[in-house]
Amino acid sequence: MNLVDGRTTxxxxxxxxxxWQVRxxxxxxxxxPTDSSPVxxxxxxxxxxxxFMQVVG
Structure with missing residues (x-):
């Protein structure tokens, strides 16, 4: 999902x-494009x- 700040996925x-929320x-x-880290x-x-949110099943 993309957040409203336009920079974070x-x-x-x-x-x-x-x-009211997604977990x-x-x-x-x-x-x-090259900066990612696990949470x-x-x-x-x-x-x-x-x-924007895309659900793939």
Whole structure:
């Protein structure tokens, strides 16, 4: 998913989601084409911070 700041992308496995937030596990944070880092634990992202989300099943 791309966040509204236009520079940050987060990939991972979607877990529990509610209308106001999305939770990801096994996430990786991307801040450019070559800059990425793994994220430990569960990432909780408020829906109002998400610009675009693609779910692949």
């Amino acid at each position: 987060i990939t991972g496995e979607r877990r529990l989601s509610w209308p 990801l596990t096994g996430a990786e944070l991307h801040r450019g 430990d634990g569960t990432v909780v992202i408020p829906r109002h911070r998400i610009d």
